[in-house]
Structure formats: C-alpha cells, structure tokens
Amino acid sequence: MYAFFPLRAYEQVKAIGDPRDDYTGRLLADYLLDLRAAHEVLGPSAHAARLVHAIVPAGYVHWVPPGACYNRIGYYEVPNSRLVYRAGGQVRSLGIASMIAWRGTWYVVHLGAVTRTGEDGVVDDPSDGPGTPEPSLTC
Numbered sequence: 436m437y438a439f440f441p442l443r444a445y446e447q448v449k450a451i452g453d454p455r456d457d458y459t460g461r462l463l464a465d466y467l468l469d470l471r472a473a474h475e476v477l478g479p480s481a482h483a484a485r486l487v488h489a490i491v492p493a494g495y496v497h498w499v500p501p502g503a504c505y506n507r508i509g510y511y512e513v514p515n516s517r518l519v520y521r522a523g524g525q526v527r528s529l530g531i532a533s534m535i536a537w538r539g540t541w542y543v544v545h546l547g548a549v550t551r552t553g554e555d556g557v558v559d560d561p562s563d564g565p566g567t568p569e570p571s572l573t574c
Contacts, residue, residue: 439466440535440542448535450507462544465556469547472556473529477522484522491516491534491541492568504573511536512544515559515568528566530559533573549573 445462446454474481496513499506516531532545547557560566 438543439463440537440544444535444537444542448506448508448510450502451505465548465551466543466546468554468556469545469558470556472547472558475556476529476558476561477520480523484520487519487521487526489516489518489531490528490565490568492570495568495570496536512573513541514549514571514573517566517568519565525563526565527561527563529561530566530568532559545573 440462442455442458445458448454449457451457477484491513492515493513495515496511498509499512500509501507503509513534513536514532516534517528518531519526519528521527530547531543532547532549533543534541535544536542547559551557560569
C-alpha cells in the first residue's frame with residue numbers, strides 16, 4: 436500500500452461529492468483487484484519474483500490542470516510506466532496504467548486500467564522482457 440496514492444491526497448485532489456467513498460469503493464477496490472490479477476500472471480512462483488527496475492517514461496509526464504478529470508487542484512501524472520521483474524530466471528514486465536506525483540513522490544493511482552469494462556482485475560500489457568511503454572492520455 437505504500438506505493439498507492441494516499442487517501443488524504445485523494446480527498447484534496449478530487450472535486451466530487453464523496454471522495455472517501457470513491458477512493459475505497461472504486462479506486463482502492465480496483466487496485467486490489469489488479470494486484471490479485473498480477474499475482475495470477477506471476478503464477479505459483481510469485482513469491483520468488485523480484486523487481487529488477489521500473490521504467491517511468493519522463494517524456495510522458497504531463498500536468499493535469501485543475502478542473503480536468505473532476506479534480507479540484509492540478510497535479511503531474513505519467514501514464515504507462517512498466518514494472519520489470521525477474522521470475523523463474525526470466526525477465527518479464529507489466530504496465531502501470533497511471534501514476535500521480537504528490538509532494539515530490541510518485542504514487543500508483545491505477546495499476547491495471549484507468550477505465551474498466553468489467554469487475555475483474557486487469558493486468559496492463561504483461562510481456563516477456565521489459566516491454567515498451569506506449570503514450571496515452573488517462574482521462
């Protein structure tokens with residue numbers, strides 16, 4: 436949870452009726468679903484997987500201004516970073532859909548997907564090797 440966007444920050448950022456309910460009922464719930472789905476992708480040796488590094492494409496960092504995406508204040512966001520890990524002797528990776536900078540620290544805000552078509556967890560572009568970040572907008 437230390438890597439996930441903090442509730443207190445979310446309450447300050449969002450310009451919606453009940454940001455705490457949205458955080459726990461949607462944002463955090465989706466994150467937990469995505470974590471479970473990622474563990475399934477890693478398979479039975481998930482406990483032995485080791486982080487090699489993260490790819491955070493600096494060129495994708497952009498400012499999200501106040502008023503955009505139902506936000507009260509602006510922030511920096513980066514879509515489509517990658518977690519590169521080693522499992523079973525092989526290097527693999529998966530995407531991080533969106534991270535937000537808050538007070539000098541980057542936090543995951545959407546792991547598998549920003550928007551969803553169902554109620555299952557999502558693993559963003561699992562790949563053999565480090566994968567390739569692709570540019571996109573998140574809202």
